Amino acid sequence: MAKNKYWLMKSEPDEFSIDDLATRKNQTTYWEGIRNYQARNFMRDDMKVGDRVFFYHSNAKPLAIVGTMEIASEPYPDPSQFDPDSKYFDEKSTEDNPRWVLVDVKLIKKFDKPVLRDDIKNEPTLSDMMLIKKGSRLSIQPVTEHEWKKVHEMAGEKP
Numbered sequence: 001m002a003k004n005k006y007w008l009m010k011s012e013p014d015e016f017s018i019d020d021l022a023t024r025k026n027q028t029t030y031w032e033g034i035r036n037y038q039a040r041n042f043m044r045d046d047m048k049v050g051d052r053v054f055f056y057h058s059n060a061k062p063l064a065i066v067g068t069m070e071i072a073s074e075p076y077p078d079p080s081q082f083d084p085d086s087k088y089f090d091e092k093s094t095e096d097n098p099r100w101v102l103v104d105v106k107l108i109k110k111f112d113k114p115v116l117r118d119d120i121k122n123e124p125t126l127s128d129m130m131l132i133k134k135g136s137r138l139s140i141q142p143v144t145e146h147e148w149k150k151v152h153e154m155a156g157e158k159p
Contacts, residue, residue, distance in 0.1 A: 005051045006143040007042070008065070008131060009105070010058040018055045018066045018110050027107035028072050032080050033088045034100060039140040044075045044101045046142075053105060054143060054151065056131070057114075064114035065151055073104035111155040125150055 009031060011017065021029055034040050051071040057064055077098035080088035093099040121132045130141040143151075152159040 005046065005048065006053070006145060006148040007047065007051060007071075008054040008056050008141045008143050009069070010056045010139045012059040013057045014060075017057065018107070021055070021069070021105070021107045022110060024107075028104055030073075030078075030102050030104050032078050032102050034078070034102065034139060035088065035090070036138060039138050040100060042140045042142065043103050047071050047075065047103055049074060052108070052148065054148075055107075058139075062114070063117035065111070065117075065120075065155070066114045067110040068108040069105040070108055071103050072106040075101040075103050078102040109157065111157060113156050115151050115154045119154060120151070123150065123154065 013019075016029075021027060031043075034043060049071055053069040053071065054065045055067045055069055057066050077095075078088065078100040080086040081090040081093040081098060081100045082095060083089055084091075088100075090099055117131065120126050120129060126132070126147060129143070129147050130136050130138070149159045
């Protein structure tokens with residue numbers, strides 16, 4: 001059986017926060033609006049049900065990993081791409097040939113102690129983490145097993 005992979009997914013907390021996820025039915029929601037091809041390809045080609053995910057609050061003060069989720073569905077077409085009233089509408093996408101996908105995510109745990117981006121930057125063993133690489137702005141990123149464990153340690157949590 002294939003081993004679970006690890007990911008980081010960013011959301012601006014004024015758009016959708018970990019607290020919003022916690023109030024959803026079954027603490028599960030769909031992760032819509034990804035409009036970057038590399039991030040889409042991660043979801044479409046590499047994410048599997050059961051993979052673990054860091055929930056990262058971006059464009060916020062402080063920038064931080066605030067908890068964990070798991071992938072709760074296979075990828076499927078993002079319905080917002082077909083809705084002309086949606087900010088995620090894509091006129092070139094069709095139901096027969098959708099460009100964009102999403103996955104469902106389920107909350108595992110909100111960290112009691114969020115792990116600040118500045119603390120990640122200052123941790124030598126996380127120097128290769130994509131999150132802190134110059135110019136890396138992807139909203140979905142792979143995370144190594146070492147990074148997964150180290151961030152949990154920094155949060156005072158068990159991986």
